[in-house]
Amino acid sequence: MAIYRRERSTRLLVVALVVTSLVIITLDIRGGQRGPLAAAGTISLANISPLQDGIATVFRPIGSFFSNLASLGSLRAENERLQAEVAELQAVRVRFLEYERRLKQLTALLEFKETQEVETIGATVISEVPTNFEASVTIDRGTADGVELDMAVVAAEGLVGRVVSVSERWSKVLLLIDVDHAVHARLASTGETGILRGQRERDLRFDLIDPGTPVEAGEPVVTSGQDGVYPPGIEIGAVSHVAPNESGFQEQILVRPYVDVSRLSEVLVVLSGGVVEGSQR
Amino acid sequence: MVVTALLLQSTVFAQVKLAGAKPELMFLITIVMAMLEGPSVGAVTGFTAGMGQDFLLDQPKGLTALTLTLVGYAVGQVRQYIVTPGPLTPVLLVGGFTAIGVLFYGLVAFLLGQLGTGFLFLLRTALLSAVYNAVLTPLLYPVLKRVAEASKTSRVHRW
Numbered sequence: 025m026a027i028y029r030r031e032r033s034t035r036l037l038v039v040a041l042v043v044t045s046l047v048i049i050t051l052d053i054r055g056g057q058r059g060p061l062a063a064a065g066t067i068s069l070a071n072i073s074p075l076q077d078g079i080a081t082v083f084r085p086i087g088s089f090f091s092n093l094a095s096l097g098s099l100r101a102e103n104e105r106l107q108a109e110v111a112e113l114q115a116v117r118v119r120f121l122e123y124e125r126r127l128k129q130l131t132a133l134l135e136f137k138e139t140q141e142v143e144t145i146g147a148t149v150i151s152e153v154p155t156n157f158e159a160s161v162t163i164d165r166g167t168a169d170g171v172e173l174d175m176a177v178v179a180a181e182g183l184v185g186r187v188v189s190v191s192e193r194w195s196k197v198l199l200l201i202d203v204d205h206a207v208h209a210r211l212a213s214t215g216e217t218g219i220l221r222g223q224r225e226r227d228l229r230f231d232l233i234d235p236g237t238p239v240e241a242g243e244p245v246v247t248s249g250q251d252g253v254y255p256p257g258i259e260i261g262a263v264s265h266v267a268p269n270e271s272g273f274q275e276q277i278l279v280r281p282y283v284d285v286s287r288l289s290e291v292l293v294v295l296s297g298g299v300v301e302g303s304q305r
Numbered sequence: 306m307v308v309t310a311l312l313l314q315s316t317v318f319a320q321v322k323l324a325g326a327k328p329e330l331m332f333l334i335t336i337v338m339a340m341l342e343g344p345s346v347g348a349v350t351g352f353t354a355g356m357g358q359d360f361l362l363d364q365p366k367g368l369t370a371l372t373l374t375l376v377g378y379a380v381g382q383v384r385q386y387i388v389t390p391g392p393l394t395p396v397l398l399v400g401g402f403t404a405i406g407v408l409f410y411g412l413v414a415f416l417l418g419q420l421g422t423g424f425l426f427l428l429r430t431a432l433l434s435a436v437y438n439a440v441l442t443p444l445l446y447p448v449l450k451r452v453a454e455a456s457k458t459s460r461v462h463r464w
Binding site for chain 2: 038042044051052061064066068072079152153156202204
C-alpha cells in the first residue's frame with residue numbers, strides 16, 4: 025500500500041513538473057524576445073556572465089592545453105614518463121602561444137579599427153553558448169558601453185555576427201554560421217546582391233536575387249548594407265563552391281567565412297553606421 | 306551543483322570538444338542522480354538542472370527542463386529493473402539516456418519550430434554527446450555519488 029502511494033505521488037510530481045515546463049515553454053514562445061521570460065533570461069545571463077568571465081580567464085589556457093593534446097594523436101604511442109614531460113612543457117608552450125595569438129589578433133584588430141570611419145568598441149569573447157543547437161558567444165560589453173540589439177560584430181578578418189541579447193555589461197552574439205542568421209550581401213566584383221544564410225558546420229548558403237548571374241569560386245562577398253543591420257562593405261568570406269542545383273536553374277553557391285568562429289577571442293562591436301573599409305586578412 | 310556544472314560547461318568544456326560536440330553535463334547529473342536516488346529525485350534534479358540551463362544561459366525556456374524531468378523519471382524507473390548493476394552500468398545508462406534525451410529535445414524543438422538544424426545533424430549530435438558524457442561518467446560519477454550521500458546524511462535528524 026505504501027509503495028503504491030509513493031509511486032502515485034512520484035507520478036503526480038512528474039506530471040506537475042511536466043505541466044510547469046509546458047506552461048513556461050508556451051509563455052516563452054508567446055512572449056518572444058520582449059516577453060517577461062526573455063527579460064528574466066537576460067537578467068540571469070547578466071548575473072552568470074561575471075562568473076563565466078572569471079572562470080574563462082582562469083581556465084582558458086588549460087582548455088587550450090587539452091584541445092591541443094587531443095589533436096596530438098601521434099604522441100599517444102610514447103611512454104608515460106615522456107608524455108608527462110611533454111605535457112608539462114606543452115602547458116608552458118601553450119600559454120605562450122595563447123599570448124602570441126591574442127597579441128596578433130589584437131594588433132590586427134587595432135589596425136583594422138584605425139582604418140574605419142565607423143565607431144567601434146573592442147570586446148572579448150568570454151564564453152560560447154554551450155548547446156549544440158545554437159552558434160553564439162557571449163562578449164564582455166553591454167548597454168553600459170553603448171551596445172544595443174542588432175549591432176554588427178566584426179573581427180579583423182571580417183563579419184562575426186550580430187547582437188541578439190544585451191544586458192548592462194554583457195551581450196550575446198549570434199554567429200553568422202547559425203541557421204537563424206541571415207545577412208544581405210553582395211559579390212564584391214559584380215555588385216550582385218542576395219541573402220547569405222548560416223548552415224552551422226557547412227559553408228554559408230548564398231541565394232542571389234538574380235539567379236542567372238555568373239559566379240566564380242574565390243569571389244569575395246561583402247555586406248550590402250541593405251538589411252539595415254550591417255553597415256555596407258564588411259568582408260564576409262569568399263565563394264567556395266558553385267554548382268547547379270537539382271532543378272538545373274538556380275546555382276547553389278556556398279561561401280566560406282573568413283572568420284574562424286571556433287577561435288574567436290577579440291572582436292569589435294560596430295556602434296554606428298557608415299561604410300566599412302575592408303578587413304585586414 | 307547545477308550552477309557549477311553550467312559554468313564548467315560554458316567555459317572549460319566549450320573549448321574541449323569531441324568531433325565538434327560539447328558534453329551535456331546537465332543530462333549527466335540528472336541521469337546519475339536518478340540512478341542513485343530514484344525517479345522522484347531524478348525528476349526534480351532534471352527539472353532544476355533544465356531550468357538552470359534554460360534561464361542562466363538564456364536558452365528557449367522550459368524545453369531542457371521538460372526533457373530532463375522526463376529523463377530523470379525514466380532513469381529512476383529503469384533502475385528498478387537492473388538486478389545486478391555492473392561497473393559499466395552508469396556509463397551505459399548515461400550514454401543511452403543522453404542520446405535519447407538529446408533526440409527528444411531536438412524532436413520537441415522541431416515541433417515547436419525552435420530547431421534550425423537537420424535530422425542528420427541532430428542524430429550526430431545526440432550520438433557524440435552520448436559518447437562524450439559516457440567518457441566523462443567514470444570521472445564525475447564518484448563526485449556525484451559523494452554529493453548524493455552527503456545530502457542524505459544531512460537529511461538524517463539525530464535525537
